[in-house]
Amino acid sequence: MDLSAALLTELLDLAVATARETGRMLIDKRPADGPDVVATKSSSTDIVTQMDQAAERLIRERISASRPHDSFLGEEGGSTAGTSGVRWVIDPIDGTVNYLYDLPDWSVSIAAEIDGETVVGVIEVPRRGATYTAVKGRGAYRDGEPLRAGAETDLAKALIATGFGYAVERRISQARVLTGVIPNVRDIRRAGACSVDLCSVASGQVDGYYERGVQAWDIAAGRLLVTEAGGIIGGLHGAPPGSELTIAAGPGLFGPLHDLLAPLDPARD
Numbered sequence: 001m002d003l004s005a006a007l008l009t010e011l012l013d014l015a016v017a018t019a020r021e022t023g024r025m026l027i028d029k030r031p032a033d034g035p036d037v038v039a040t041k042s043s044s045t046d047i048v049t050q051m052d053q054a055a056e057r058l059i060r061e062r063i064s065a066s067r068p069h070d071s072f073l074g075e076e077g078g079s080t081a082g083t084s085g086v087r088w089v090i091d092p093i094d095g096t097v098n099y100l101y102d103l104p105d106w107s108v109s110i111a112a113e114i115d116g117e118t119v120v121g122v123i124e125v126p127r128r129g130a131t132y133t134a135v136k137g138r139g140a141y142r143d144g145e146p147l148r149a150g151a152e153t154d155l156a157k158a159l160i161a162t163g164f165g166y167a168v169e170r171r172i173s174q175a176r177v178l179t180g181v182i183p184n185v186r187d188i189r190r191a192g193a194c195s196v197d198l199c200s201v202a203s204g205q206v207d208g209y210y211e212r213g214v215q216a217w218d219i220a221a222g223r224l225l226v227t228e229a230g231g232i233i234g235g236l237h238g239a240p241p242g243s244e245l246t247i248a249a250g251p252g253l254f255g256p257l258h259d260l261l262a263p264l265d266p267a268r269d
Contacts, residue, residue: 008119008135011086011112015122016133018062019108022055023126026093026108029054034100043166047096052076055092059110063088075217087113089220095193104128105191107199111220121221123195132199132225140202140228149231150204153252155260158207161189161197165213174212180264181210194246198222201248202229208249208257219246236262 035049056076063070071082074090088110093099095106104127112120123132132147134140140147152158160181164174182188189206191197194214200206202225219233219241226233232254235245249257 003114003119008138011120012122012133012135014063014066015110015112015120016131018059019110019122019124020131021062022058022092022108023124025058026051026055026099027126030099030102034102037100041166043168045097045166047100048076049093049096049100051099052093052096055108056090059088059090059092059108073216075215085115087116089113089118089217091195091217091220094195094218095191098192103192105193105196107193107195109195109217109221111224113220118220118224121224123199123221123225125196125199130199132202132221134202134221134224134228136224136228138228140225142199142203147203147225147229149202149226149229149250150207151250151252152207153256155184155253155256156186158185158249158253158257159187159189160185160257161191161200161206161209163190163192163194163197163211163214170213177261177264181260184260194218195222198226198233198248201231201233201250202226204250208247208253210245210247210257210261212245213243214241214246215243222248234258 035051037047038050039048053076056074069082069084071087072080091109093106094109098106108124110122111118119136121134132142164171197209201209223233226248231250233241233248235241247258
């Protein structure tokens with residue numbers, strides 16, 4: 001597959017325009033009394049609203065209009081095959097509960113893969129007025145300003161973000177892990193959206209992040225943002241980031257954070 005500058009720019013421009021349009025739609029058309037919950041997934045609190053579905057339809061329509069032969073993997077619409085070698089991995093609203101309650105930390109996350117490798121990532125955080133972008137080999141940016149992951153190396157001085165699942169059993173396990181983390185770090189933050197947490201790592205607003213249970217669409221764009229900002233993202237013991245565990249941090253903190261989490265066995269649930 002051609003990895004020309006022209007193709008990467010085309011994919012980036014399309015992702016940015018689509019994410020921004022979707023973000024505007026989600027603000028402008030959000031019902032005054034809140035969106036309707038139309039389905040649940042892993043538990044009664046793991047919700048899907050009609051706006052999640054509308055946002056994913058809009059994203060797929062806009063991208064398909066420009067690139068009809070691409071494939072998709074989306075949180076709400078599943079997998080759709082294509083023939084171009086380009087796959088779009090999309091989370092129409094990451095942080096749906098935040099969106100439901102009209103809290104600001106939710107995003108539209110769009111990543112483009114070529115032959116299985118993420119080459120473009122865009123995360124639009126509409127209520128923050130921020131657009132985060134990354135292109136493989138070109139760095140990571142927020143509204144055109146370059147991002148750099150934090151330089152902290154001391155866990156005791158590190159601000160760490162995390163998230164929690166929806167199933168009760170998983171939350172109990174995650175609470176147990178948290179009791180082993182809190183005494184060893186500066187403090188914990190919980191934004192409620194994996195993609196927003198990864199933007200915070202890429203921009204140095206938090207020093208590290210970990211969470212169990214995230215899916216491909218949660219991390220596809222943010223993973224590229226972190227690495228292009230000079231950070232590291234992975235799982236335990238050299239595994240890739242994913243549902244078993246995702247850890248992200250600046251280059252000097254990833255190892256200490258990994259080593260803190262490893263014996264706590266966050267994957268036991």
